[in-house]
Amino acid sequence: MSLKNFMFLLTIIFTQTSFHQEELFISKVLTQPGGFTTGIEGPACDKDGNIYAVNFQKKGTIGKVTPDGDCSLFVELPEGSTGNGIRFNSKGKMLIADYTGHNILKVDINTKEISVFANEPKMNQPNDIAISSTDILFASDPNWKDSTGNLWRIDKDGKVTLLESNMGTTNGVEVSPYDKILYVNESIQRNVWAYDLSVEGNISNKRLLIKFDDFGLDGMRCDAEGNLFITRYDKGTVIKISPEGKILKEITLTGRKPSNITFGGEDGKTAYVTLADNGNIETFRVDVPGSEGKSQQVK
Numbered sequence: 001m002s003l004k005n006f007m008f009l010l011t012i013i014f015t016q017t018s019f020h021q022e023e024l025f026i027s028k029v030l031t032q033p034g035g036f037t038t039g040i041e042g043p044a045c046d047k048d049g050n051i052y053a054v055n056f057q058k059k060g061t062i063g064k065v066t067p068d069g070d071c072s073l074f075v076e077l078p079e080g081s082t083g084n085g086i087r088f089n090s091k092g093k094m095l096i097a098d099y100t101g102h103n104i105l106k107v108d109i110n111t112k113e114i115s116v117f118a119n120e121p122k123m124n125q126p127n128d129i130a131i132s133s134t135d136i137l138f139a140s141d142p143n144w145k146d147s148t149g150n151l152w153r154i155d156k157d158g159k160v161t162l163l164e165s166n167m168g169t170t171n172g173v174e175v176s177p178y179d180k181i182l183y184v185n186e187s188i189q190r191n192v193w194a195y196d197l198s199v200e201g202n203i204s205n206k207r208l209l210i211k212f213d214d215f216g217l218d219g220m221r222c223d224a225e226g227n228l229f230i231t232r233y234d235k236g237t238v239i240k241i242s243p244e245g246k247i248l249k250e251i252t253l254t255g256r257k258p259s260n261i262t263f264g265g266e267d268g269k270t271a272y273v274t275l276a277d278n279g280n281i282e283t284f285r286v287d288v289p290g291s292e293g294k295s296q297q298v299k
Contacts, residue, residue: 025251027238027284030069030272036279041128041219043272043281044086044094045264045292046109051272052094053281054083062086062096062107065281067265075112081105085128085173085219085260088292089135097139099125104137104154118158124150128219128260130173130182136201138163138182140170147188153201163203172220172230172260176243177291183209183228185217192217192230192241210245219260222291224268229286231258231273238273253282263290 035056042053042062049067056063056073060082064074077083082100089095094107095117104126106117120126124143131137137154149170151163168186175182175197182203185192190212195203209228216233223229226243236256240249255275262272268289273282 024285024287025249027251027253027273027282029254029280030283031065031071031280032069033278033280035071036063036274036281038276038279039082040274040276040279040281041084041259042086043260043262043274044088045262045272046088046094047092049264049266051262051264051281052086053274054086054096062094067270069281075107075114077105078114084126085139087129087131087137089131090133091135095129095131095137097126097129099127102126104129104139104158118154118160120152120160122162123152126152128171128173129154130175132175132179132197132201134179134199138173138175138184138201140173140184142169142171142187144169149186151184151203155201164206171218174220174222174228175291176222176226177224181226181243183220183222185220185230187216187218187233190214190217192220192228192245210241210247218258219274221261221263223263223286223288224291225288226291227288229261229271231261233257233259233276238271251284254278255280255282258282263292268292 037055039055051065060077062074081098083096085097096105098105102123104118126139128140139152141150149167150165153161168189171187172185182195182197192209194209196205215235218231218233220230228241238251255278257276259274259276
């Protein structure tokens with residue numbers, strides 16, 4: 001290859017790389033506004049890259065969204081059930097926080113059969129859920145009226161254990177890569193707490209990761225490096241926090257009320273954010289894949 005051709009090739013590579021970098025953290029609308037209700041939450045991706053979110057067109061449903069943004073009804077939940085947070089376990093089963101039924105529901109993606117995986121009448125409302133690489137679930141449980149909340153663990157057999165009570169308004173919850181840390185935020189108090197997490201799913205060494213002075217906190221997810229992406233409800237942003245609690249980046253969205261976030265795409269570097277005010281999903285690219293998948297395997 002001549003020097004001239006070599007320099008030309010380098011120019012193309014540099015231009016493409018620069019363009020790709022410029023596209024990172026730039027949010028764009030994926031689905032049409034109003035396709036979901038203001039109760040849109042979830043979201044979670046299956047192994048084929050489809051995104052699922054609750055309350056498609058009406059309350060008590062689960063919607064399915066292709067990576068191209070095409071929406072359809074996936075399932076209707078049993079009467080009296082309303083979904084919120086969604087996660088997939090290691091066997092590909094969909095788990096849904098059913099806040100009106102005080103349940104964790106389980107859905108077979110192939111047959112669409114819905115069953116009750118866990119039930120706890122003492123819950124205010126299972127709101128958001130997180131899952132470890134060993135399929136241990138954690139559920140936030142806010143009492144919005146009194147600005148309080150609890151934190152629960154749901155084992156693989158469906159047994160429910162109260163981990164902490166009398167917290168603030170617990171909402172977003174997430175497990176770090178390698179199941180080392182459990183994060184929980186309090187929406188009204190604007191705190192994000194971190195706990196050491198044992199193999200059995202017990203928590204210890206509670207400490208404040210970060211506190212905000214304004215706007216609400218909602219759903220959150222980790223990337224493979226342990227950075228935490230938190231939706232800032234009413235501010236219209238997603239904020240990226242390091243494992244040490246340092247603010248690394250803030251991504252501006254089109255909508256003002258982001259309710260939750262997940263990662264997907266072929267490389268795990270596509271973020272999907274549900275917007276309560278617009279009833280839709282926005283998306284942006286990130287530089288590090290989400291923690292779900294191989295990066296969550298315990299070392």
